Amino acid sequence: MQRPLIIALDLDDAAKRRELLAQLQGESLFVKVGMELFYREGRQVIHELKENGHQIFLDLKLHDIPNTVQRTMRELASLDIDIVNVHAAGGIKMMSAAREGLEQGTLAGKERPILIAVTQLTSTDEETMRSELLINQPLDDVVKSYATFAQESGVDGVVCSAKEVPLIHDSCGSSFYTVCPGIRRAEDAIGDQKRVVTPQEARELGSWGIVVGRSITNAEHPFEVYQAMKQDWEG
Numbered sequence: 001m002q003r004p005l006i007i008a009l010d011l012d013d014a015a016k017r018r019e020l021l022a023q024l025q026g027e028s029l030f031v032k033v034g035m036e037l038f039y040r041e042g043r044q045v046i047h048e049l050k051e052n053g054h055q056i057f058l059d060l061k062l063h064d065i066p067n068t069v070q071r072t073m074r075e076l077a078s079l080d081i082d083i084v085n086v087h088a089a090g091g092i093k094m095m096s097a098a099r100e101g102l103e104q105g106t107l108a109g110k111e112r113p114i115l116i117a118v119t120q121l122t123s124t125d126e127e128t129m130r131s132e133l134l135i136n137q138p139l140d141d142v143v144k145s146y147a148t149f150a151q152e153s154g155v156d157g158v159v160c161s162a163k164e165v166p167l168i169h170d171s172c173g174s175s176f177y178t179v180c181p182g183i184r185r186a187e188d189a190i191g192d193q194k195r196v197v198t199p200q201e202a203r204e205l206g207s208w209g210i211v212v213g214r215s216i217t218n219a220e221h222p223f224e225v226y227q228a229m230k231q232d233w234e235g
């Protein structure tokens, strides 16, 4: 799999989603289906995107008891998606259960979806961690430990800010997947994100993949922004 620029399809409705994809037509796309889209359109949207040849990161960030996560992953694996995720905060037993469920649900002759774990949301900073999540360790140490626990659980990689990729490579090796949201061009509004880098910085820091939402979905000319960001990312 090539190092992807993954487009977050966070749009108001199916018409806007189809319109955006039509504008980007001609490109082979890697798209992210988040909670908003999956809860609105369900399994059908996965079938539609696959029929149109797109690769899919299903970003539902499961976080529940191990039994529930295992059974849910079994269901999601049958969708034949490319990447799926959990919250590392669910712990080692939950992450191992997620991997087991995926293996059980993967269809004969298909590859098991890549499983990644969210370390700390890119909308979180150290101050929020300390004052609201009551985590007193430095953010980098928490991300590094969660990535190590994820790897010990049989998870294939993490969701993190590109800023943390070098330290994750140090502890988990450079073949451990690092999927990085919180991507902005210098001129973009940062919005609710806290740990932000440009596509070029993400490349230089060694990220495996980047996730881009509003910079493209809110752009007046999405195709131009997509191409510019892709060029920046690919170098």
Ligand SMILES: O=c1ccn([C@@H]2O[C@H](COP(=O)(O)O)[C@@H](O)[C@H]2O)c(=O)[nH]1
Pocket (backbone or CB within 6 Å): 008, 010, 034, 118, 120, 121, 122, 123, 159, 160, 181, 182, 183, 193, 211, 212, 213, 214, 215
């Ligand atoms: O830590 C995380 C995990 C997931 N996301 C998701 O990525 C996109 C980012 O969208 P932007 O509009 O580019 O900010 C969005 O779907 C999030 O749910 C994340 O941002 N951070």
